[in-house]
Amino acid sequence: MINSNKAVSSSIIAKLKASLHSESQVFELEVSSEFPSQGITAILGESGSGKTTLLRCIAGLENNVQGQLKVEDRIWLDEKQNVPTYDREIGFVFQDARLFEHLNVHQNLQFAVKRSHEKVKRAFYEEVVKALDIHHLLRHKPEQLSGGEKQRVAIARALLIKPKMLLMDEPLASLDDARKQEVLPYLAALQNMFHLPILYVSHSTDEVCKLADHVIVLHQGKVIIQGEINEVFSSAELPSIYKRETSTIVDAKIIEKNERWHLLRAEFGGNTIYLQDNKQTVGKTVRLRILANDVSLSLKDEKESTILNRLEGRIAGIEVDKNGASALITLEVNRTEIVAQVTRKSVDDLFLMVGMTIWAQIKSVAILA
Structure with missing residues (x-):
C-alpha cells in the first residue's frame, strides 16, 4: 500500500472499526488513514465497499x-x-439535495445560518451565494430548480453552517451528464475558496481524477490503497477493477497557443506536450490525465510518426502481471514519472530493463480541469 502520510502542517487521522448488522448480513469496516485537512480527499470503491459507511462513521451517524x-x-x-454529530461541525451533502420543499432557496440557506456554531456574517453569506452562483435563485422554491441547481443550493447550505469538514456522498450521482458538467466547476473551486477538508464519496474515476x-480506495470495508492522486492512479497496486484507469495525472501550464493547428503547448516537470485547443488561455494551469494504455514505448525517437508527443526517459520500474498479459512500466521523464501499460511480450521482445533509456509515445492526453 502507498503510504502518503507525508509531513503536513495539519491532517485528519481516522482509525475506525465498525460492525454493522442487518437482517441478512454483517458488514465489517476497518479503516486506518491519514489525509490532509485541506483540499478534496476522494473515497473511491465499487458498490458495497463501505464508502458511505465510512462517511457516516466520520459524521458520528453510526x-x-x-x-x-x-x-x-x-x-x-x-x-x-x-463527540455527538451536532458537535462535530460537519456539513453533509447527499445524493439528493434534501431541500425543504415548503421553503424558498433563501429560507433554506437561512436554516443553515441559524444552525451554525458561530455567527455567519453577511459577507460570508454573500461569498457562498456568489461562489455557487445562486443569487438569482434565492426566491425560487426547490420545485422550480433543475437538479444541478438543487445540488448547488445544497452545497451552499452545507457551507453556511461554517463546518470544520464537508462530507459529500456522491453528490452528482442523481444528475445526468449535462447537469454533472454544470456542477463540477463549482466543486473544483470550493477547495481553493473555503480552505476546509472535503471528503468526496464517488464510484466515478472521472469525477475523482478531475x-x-x-x-482512498476501499474494498469490502478495508483500505486497499491511499495517497496523493497521481501516486494512486499510477500504482501497480491499483485494484483490478480500476486497472484500465491506470494513468499519470499532472498539472501543466499552457505556454503557447498555435492558431493554425488549433493546438496548445504546455509544460510540466521540465517536459513539453501538445494538447488540443479547447479554448484554454495561455498562462493557465490545467490538470492532465495520460492513460497508461495510451502510452507506447520505443527504443528510439520515431520522428516519422503521427504521434506528436514523444518524450525521452529512463525506465525506473517494471511491474509484471504474472497472471495476465500486461506489464506496467514506470518512466522517469525529467522531474515527472509517467506510466505505460504494455504487454509482457513487448517487455521481452525489446529486452526492457530498469535503467534503460526509452522513448514514451503519448497517443492521447485528456484535459481534466
Missing part, C-alpha cells in the same frame, strides 16, 4: 464505532469520548 478520529487538534472519537488531491 453506532458502535471504535478507534480514533482526530481532526487537526480536536479529538472526535477515542477510548474516552465520542477533483481530488488525495484518494
Whole structure:
C-alpha cells in the first residue's frame, strides 16, 4: 500500500472499526488513514465497499464505532469520548439535495445560518451565494430548480453552517451528464475558496481524477490503497477493477497557443506536450490525465510518426502481471514519472530493463480541469 502520510502542517487521522448488522448480513469496516485537512480527499470503491459507511462513521451517524478520529487538534472519537454529530461541525451533502420543499432557496440557506456554531456574517453569506452562483435563485422554491441547481443550493447550505469538514456522498450521482458538467466547476473551486477538508464519496474515476488531491480506495470495508492522486492512479497496486484507469495525472501550464493547428503547448516537470485547443488561455494551469494504455514505448525517437508527443526517459520500474498479459512500466521523464501499460511480450521482445533509456509515445492526453 502507498503510504502518503507525508509531513503536513495539519491532517485528519481516522482509525475506525465498525460492525454493522442487518437482517441478512454483517458488514465489517476497518479503516486506518491519514489525509490532509485541506483540499478534496476522494473515497473511491465499487458498490458495497463501505464508502458511505465510512462517511457516516466520520459524521458520528453510526453506532458502535471504535478507534480514533482526530481532526487537526480536536479529538472526535477515542477510548474516552465520542463527540455527538451536532458537535462535530460537519456539513453533509447527499445524493439528493434534501431541500425543504415548503421553503424558498433563501429560507433554506437561512436554516443553515441559524444552525451554525458561530455567527455567519453577511459577507460570508454573500461569498457562498456568489461562489455557487445562486443569487438569482434565492426566491425560487426547490420545485422550480433543475437538479444541478438543487445540488448547488445544497452545497451552499452545507457551507453556511461554517463546518470544520464537508462530507459529500456522491453528490452528482442523481444528475445526468449535462447537469454533472454544470456542477463540477463549482466543486473544483470550493477547495481553493473555503480552505476546509472535503471528503468526496464517488464510484466515478472521472469525477475523482478531475477533483481530488488525495484518494482512498476501499474494498469490502478495508483500505486497499491511499495517497496523493497521481501516486494512486499510477500504482501497480491499483485494484483490478480500476486497472484500465491506470494513468499519470499532472498539472501543466499552457505556454503557447498555435492558431493554425488549433493546438496548445504546455509544460510540466521540465517536459513539453501538445494538447488540443479547447479554448484554454495561455498562462493557465490545467490538470492532465495520460492513460497508461495510451502510452507506447520505443527504443528510439520515431520522428516519422503521427504521434506528436514523444518524450525521452529512463525506465525506473517494471511491474509484471504474472497472471495476465500486461506489464506496467514506470518512466522517469525529467522531474515527472509517467506510466505505460504494455504487454509482457513487448517487455521481452525489446529486452526492457530498469535503467534503460526509452522513448514514451503519448497517443492521447485528456484535459481534466
